[in-house]
Amino acid sequence: MIVDDESKIRKGLSKFINWESLDCEVIYVASNGEEAINNLKINKPDMILSDIKMPKINGIELAKYIYEKEPSIEVIILTGYADFEYSKKAIQYDIVDFVLKPTTFDNISRAVNKAKNKITHRKAMNNKIVNLQLELEKNNEKMIELILHKIINNIPVDQKSIERYIYPSLLSDSIKFCCLLINIDYKSAKRNIERYYLKNIKLYINEIFNNIPHYIVVENHNDICIFLLHHRNNDVHNLENTVVFCSELIDTVHTILGFQLKIGISLYHNKLEDIHQSYSEAQKALKNTFYFGQEPIYIYCCNEEQSKLIHSINNIEDNIMEILNLINKKDIDATIDTIKSTYNILKNDFINIESARSYSLLLYSYMIEYNDMKKLSKDSIDAINLTFSKLTKAKNIDELMELILEVYKKSLDSTSINYDNYLVNMVNEYITENYNKNISLSTISKSISVNNSYLCRLYKQITNQNITTYITKFRINKAIELLKTTDMKIYKIANAVGIEDATYFSQLFKKYTKHNPTDYRNI
Numbered sequence: 001m002i003v004d005d006e007s008k009i010r011k012g013l014s015k016f017i018n019w020e021s022l023d024c025e026v027i028y029v030a031s032n033g034e035e036a037i038n039n040l041k042i043n044k045p046d047m048i049l050s051d052i053k054m055p056k057i058n059g060i061e062l063a064k065y066i067y068e069k070e071p072s073i074e075v076i077i078l079t080g081y082a083d084f085e086y087s088k089k090a091i092q093y094d095i096v097d098f099v100l101k102p103t104t105f106d107n108i109s110r111a112v113n114k115a116k117n118k119i120t121h122r123k124a125m126n127n128k129i130v131n132l133q134l135e136l137e138k139n140n141e142k143m144i145e146l147i148l149h150k151i152i153n154n155i156p157v158d159q160k161s162i163e164r165y166i167y168p169s170l171l172s173d174s175i176k177f178c179c180l181l182i183n184i185d186y187k188s189a190k191r192n193i194e195r196y197y198l199k200n201i202k203l204y205i206n207e208i209f210n211n212i213p214h215y216i217v218v219e220n221h222n223d224i225c226i227f228l229l230h231h232r233n234n235d236v237h238n239l240e241n242t243v244v245f246c247s248e249l250i251d252t253v254h255t256i257l258g259f260q261l262k263i264g265i266s267l268y269h270n271k272l273e274d275i276h277q278s279y280s281e282a283q284k285a286l287k288n289t290f291y292f293g294q295e296p297i298y299i300y301c302c303n304e305e306q307s308k309l310i311h312s313i314n315n316i317e318d319n320i321m322e323i324l325n326l327i328n329k330k331d332i333d334a335t336i337d338t339i340k341s342t343y344n345i346l347k348n349d350f351i352n353i354e355s356a357r358s359y360s361l362l363l364y365s366y367m368i369e370y371n372d373m374k375k376l377s378k379d380s381i382d383a384i385n386l387t388f389s390k391l392t393k394a395k396n397i398d399e400l401m402e403l404i405l406e407v408y409k410k411s412l413d414s415t416s417i418n419y420d421n422y423l424v425n426m427v428n429e430y431i432t433e434n435y436n437k438n439i440s441l442s443t444i445s446k447s448i449s450v451n452n453s454y455l456c457r458l459y460k461q462i463t464n465q466n467i468t469t470y471i472t473k474f475r476i477n478k479a480i481e482l483l484k485t486t487d488m489k490i491y492k493i494a495n496a497v498g499i500e501d502a503t504y505f506s507q508l509f510k511k512y513t514k515h516n517p518t519d520y521r522n523i
Helices: 006-014 033-043 059-069 081-093 103-150 159-170 191-208 236-258 272-285 304-329 332-349 353-369 379-392 397-410 419-434 443-446 452-463 468-484 490-496 502-513 518-521
Strands: 047-051 074-079 095-098 175-185 216-220 223-231 260-265 297-299
Touching: 006 443, 033 047, 033 059, 047 059, 047 103, 059 074, 059 081, 074 081, 074 103, 095 103, 103 159, 103 175, 103 216, 103 223, 159 223, 175 191, 175 236, 175 272, 191 216, 191 223, 191 236, 191 502, 223 518, 236 260, 236 297, 236 443, 236 452, 236 468, 260 272, 272 297, 304 332, 304 353, 304 452, 332 353, 332 397, 353 379, 353 397, 419 443, 419 452, 419 468, 443 452, 443 468, 452 468, 468 490, 468 502, 468 518, 490 502, 490 518, 502 518
Parallel strands: 047 074, 074 095, 260 297
Antiparallel strands: 175 223, 175 260, 216 223
């Protein structure tokens, strides 16, 4: 950025100096310090070349502002012989250099190169700090996973290690954790390549659970243990999301690697002594028969009440999907009957009011998503919005049911038959626009304001594939285009389609095309 109150000097500095030869670009020219400050956030320069005497805010005041507010920007001061003593005041603001006017290209070149060296050195130091922080985080993660491995296998751990690593990560007041135990059936895979597949499965775990803090403990070639961390809120909601991600993982591994996974899920805990307990619960879950939907996902139940909760989750989710299908078909009587039968399940299984309220709010949000609110009268919209507040304060299950029926009746005229396809199209559009970024089921559902569980089931129901599989296929097709139309290196193509690990990219590519990327390019 160039800052000078004389138009001839501004023009001369910006037009008649070969900035390209200095590996620089003039991104903005300001007539005084005030204008420069107002444009800093928009243009974000690495360095500023500024006159010292200007109206409103002069060069020294500008240098002071940069020093205090934008210390990553380097400042070069232009000054005349007469005000050189005056310009010395700016030294305290870490000025890179002073260039005397009138000046030459060589003088400016020396000052600019001096600023560039400072910028390069600072960026290198910042990168070093970031890398050290990442390395420290990795080491901390490895230590946490090592300690967890010891705890779940009843190996003694010293108290200092527990206090340093486990308490801050798993045992804070705001966190609850559960244990997932994944059993891998390699079928005909040879023993010496199981480690290779295990590495891939860990990559899939990190990708699918990337928005939930988690630690992976590898027990052996056939078992992986995951500790998922959730904030203290409704266990039903946490369990629902966990099951959705588990289903994605099972489907992804089966589609890409051809292996079957079984997953056992523990209850939620928050105490040190519960870490081993949660692992034991996940082990027992795998041996039990509490089967969640159509996937081999097993949830631990230690008493009749929890067993009822799990079965109720199954039945209620099925009913919710049925309610939405009936709304879509405009079958009013069947919709009302199914809403009533859903609340009968809640009543007959003695589900507590908080869990019942959570499902009511979930059903409420689905029904709102399913309707075009613009077609409703203002009174109907106000009534529906008021219902949300009433749902949060309802005292019993009958009251919840009546409120949901009220929402449905108010929205009857706005039902959109094509809403399901519309949502699928929104997902596909989001993937098309963001495939080169770190995207997942969570980021997509947030972007279109739809619940994870509902979106996952709906997408698979309509397209016969899960969202993760579609993302992978889309990325591979884009990679094929780049292989055929450019000479980009393989690792750059991987990055260009949103896959940071080039080895992982090559494995996926070969899975879908039967060729590695290099061979495919030469076909």
